[in-house]
Amino acid sequence: MLWILAEAVIYIETMTQFLPPNLLALFAPRDPLPYLPPVDKLPHERKSNPYSGISAFLAQFENPKDTPPPTRVETKDEKKERKRKERAEQVAYKLEQDLALWDPTNDTNIYGDPFKTLFVARINYDTSESKLRREFDVYGPVKRVNLVVNRVCGKPRGYAFVEFDHERDMHESRRAMLDNALKYNVHVHTSCVQTCRRKEDRRTKSAGRCRTWSDC
Secondary structure, rough: HHHHHHHHHHHHHHOHHHHHHHHHHOOOOOOOOOOOOOOOOOHHHHOOOOOOOOHHHHHHHHHHOOOOOOOOOOHHHHHHHHHHHHHHHHHHHHHHHHHHOOHHOOOOOOOOOOOHHHEEOOOOOOOHHHHHHHHHHOOOEEEEEEEEOOOOOEEEEEEEEEEEOOHHHHHHHHHHHHOOOHHHOEEEOOOHHHHHHHHHOOOOOOEEOOOHHHHH
């Protein structure tokens, strides 16, 4: 292998003798780099201070008596819990203000006698007011049937309010519905306003109705 390289070098040197001057200038060696003295001393020529302990710097440390107490930072869970409590307090305050300003006697959306009204839930969406009236006319004259619907799309929401002419007819229909719960498969209850009158300490009612029928 070495003799092959030696022969190649000899061949190149022999062939370069026949090259023109402009090509021989390409193979000419460059000028050597000028020597410049180092700007700084070499690492082994430097003189550095020997290592020592920290006893000489103890006077620079802070006095433990003057150290302020550590500041406690609120964690992510604590911040989330604090915001949840603030929102709950705001909702409770707004509800209390609304209850204080609410006057059912001047509410145009409330009509009828709540003490003669029966609340019926879990109604089939295909049920109409006329069908409800026929079902409850058996127990007494029905004054009004209000089948609650969605205000946006007009579809029924599955519950209604049936107002009777007499309060005894309302109670009779309620007892009959409860006795035949499996047959009718509906939930019935008296008007929430009547229940709220008997339980004046219940402050969670709004607009004369409970949030759900089970609150009564």
